[in-house]
Amino acid sequence: MSKFRKKGKSMPAISTASLPDIIFMLLFFFMVVTVMRESELKVKVQVPQATELTKLEQKSLVNYIYIGRPTKKFQEIYGTAPQLQLGDKISKINDLPLFLEQHKTTLPEVMRSRITSSIRVDGDVTMGIVQDVKTELRKQGQLRVNYSARQRTDDL
Amino acid sequence: MAKNSSRSRVATEINASSMADIAFLLLIFFLVTTTIDVDKGILVKLPPWSNEPPPEMKLNSRNVFSVLVNANNDLLVRKEPADIAKLRERTKEFIANPSGQADLAEKPTKAIISLKNDRGTSYETYLEVYNELKAAYSELWDDEAKALGHPGYSDDLPLSVRKQIKGKIPMVLSEAEPTAFGEEK
Incomplete structure (x- = not known):
């Protein structure tokens, strides 16, 4: 005790x-x-707002395509017309097939049909370049596309 | 034995108090670099590419809901200027045709939404229009699901129910090749 x-x-x-x-x-x-930012953006991308949103599930099944006007820093080189950015560099439409193929090879065969392209487009961009990208995606058989958008809270 | 005992005397505990500091440092690094942003957007399925021109189809004009967006972001719905704020309601009325009007769709399965834009249309407007058209369908699906006794249309519903609803109101949104009047130089 x-x-x-x-x-x-x-x-x-x-x-x-x-x-x-x-x-x-x-x-x-x-x-x-943590998700480290995959690529530095050379184009300004402010995605529009929408209400009918779907969440993208598996990050590895998504490839990102950015379209927007070059940021101040890159305007001297690329001008102010809307540009396409794949990975971390400004590209042309005909670079798209290779970009898609490179992403595809990182995935096993069975998952390839579930690949989604997340297109992040600035709201100010005109549809011309977006249309060209869409056409190229269709030609490549990459048909699952997600138009990136933010949730809209106010009324239209 | 003697060696052993002498060793136990010397070997004191390793001071672990700095471990927390190291862990904190790493923690703060990951806290700063973390971006918990979920990628959300409007999911669409593009039609497969074909080199042949699409077959000419004879459609009853009452079953076609044409939406045109020009380079000035103005809307032309069924050949008349329209306001985007009313687009969703009009689309819903067109598809469901609750009062059986002669100029709206015969039945939801025959309704076709046709969207055409210009290469000079702003992406924001295009996506707004697309969003409204998609919203019209999802609201109709929602109503349909409620009529069947479900809380609302979502991916949580059983596949058979979703198929039933989508069989009754299939989403037909066809996008025409855009015009190029307002192409940005």
Whole structure:
């Protein structure tokens, strides 16, 4: 009895040994949810708002196509007309087949039919270039397309 | 034995207090670089490409709901200028034709929405129009699902129910090759 009483009287410092574990847990959570930005944008892309939105499920099955006017920094080189960006460089329409093919080869055969192209187009762009991209996608048999948009909260 | 005992005397616990600091540093790095943005958008299925021109089809004009968007982003619905704010309601009325009017679709399965834009149309307007047309269909599907005793149309419904609804009101949205009057130079 005397032994227990003696122990209870002196308050030991709270052990911080488990603190790293807690932090590591948080760390792993953020490491898992982190998506590093795949490519630096050379075109300005502010996607329009819409209401009928679908969420894209599997990131690895998506390839991104950006269309917009070049940002200030790149206007000297590319002008102000709408441009297409594939990966991290400004491209021409006829670079698209290779881009799609390169993405396709990273995936196993069975999943290839579920590839979606996420087209991120700036709202100010005229339809001409978008139409050309659509036509090329159709020619390549890449028919699942997602027009990227933000949720609209106000009325039209 | 002697070696062992002397070793246990020397080997004290490794100080783990800096472990938390290291973990914190990594944590903050990932906190900063994390972008939890989900990619959302309007999912469409493009028609397959064919080199032959599409077959000429004789359609009853009452079954066709034509929407034209010109380079000035003006709307022409069934050959009359229209307002985008009313497009959804008009589309719904056209497809469902609740009062059985002679100039609207015979039945939902025969209704065809035809969308045509110009190469000079702004993408924002195009997507707005597309969104309204798609919304008209999804609202009709929603009503249909409610009539069948479901809370609403969503992907959570059983496939058979979704097929039933879509069989009754199929989404037919055909996009014509755009004109090039307002092409940006």
